[in-house]
Amino acid sequence: MHPDTMKHKASLWEGEFGTSRHITDVHWEGDITQQELAEVAEQISPDWQTVDLELDPAHPQHGQTFRLVKRPSGPSLEDEAFALSVLEAEDELEGHYVWVHCCRHIDDPEGELEDATGRTYRQLFNTIMFCVEFTTFDxxxxxxxxxxxxxxxxxxxxxxxxxxPEPVATYD
Known part of the structure; x- marks a missing residue:
């Protein structure tokens, strides 16, 4: 069956799938992105929290469980706490002269550092530092x-x- 003619179904739920009120089912043909599906769900009911996806039986991934969970609107408490800490740090540093030391991350399977996705990397520091009066991190x-x-x-x-720190060597 051609991917554009496959018929899929999404069930909208007020909370967790199967443990809350079922709102309705949505059917569509062809591919749809998660963002597009979330927009359709929002148009149907702003109360939706979870979308349970059921792919067409002819789809190669039919039978696997796919769920889309609505992200909370507005910043989370964690985001608000981080933003507040940034503002406090900016207030504390404002007007002070700071040295800025930039570095670049180089993907390296043997790197000593690990990013949020689990990939390892190493840092390559630029040799130019500069001094500036601090205003904001941006x-x-x-x-x-x-x-x-x-x-x-x-x-x-x-x-x-x-x-x-004091330099370990100088060159004239």
């Missing part, structure tokens, strides 16, 4: 873009002017 990022290019760095470290 402003520091914009200056990193100016110095290294938008693809030339992945993260930066800040050192207060008086906390920068």
């Amino acid at each position: 402003e520091i990022a914009a200056q990193c873009d100016e110095h290294f290019g938008t693809d030339g760095w992945d993260e930066y470290e800040l050192y207060l002017d008086d906390e920068l």
Whole structure:
């Protein structure tokens, strides 16, 4: 059967699938993205929390369980706490001179660090550091873009002017 003619079904639920009120079923032909499916569910009922997907019997993944869970609207408490901590840190650093040290992440299966997805990487530090009066973290990022290019760095470290370690060597 051609993928565009496959008929799929999604069941909308108020809470967890099978443990709450069933709202309705939605049928469609062809492929649909998760975002598109969430938009359709929102149009039908803003109360939906879970969508249980049932693929056409001719689909190669028929029989597997697929569920779409509605993300909570608005920021989570964790997001709000992080945003507050960023604002507090910016207030504390504002007006101080900081040294900015940018680094780039290089994907490396033998790397000593691991990102959120489990991939290992190593850091390559740029040799140019610069000193600037701190205003915001976004402003520091914009200056990193100016110095290294938008693809030339992945993260930066800040050192207060008086906390920068003594150099181990100098070259004249």
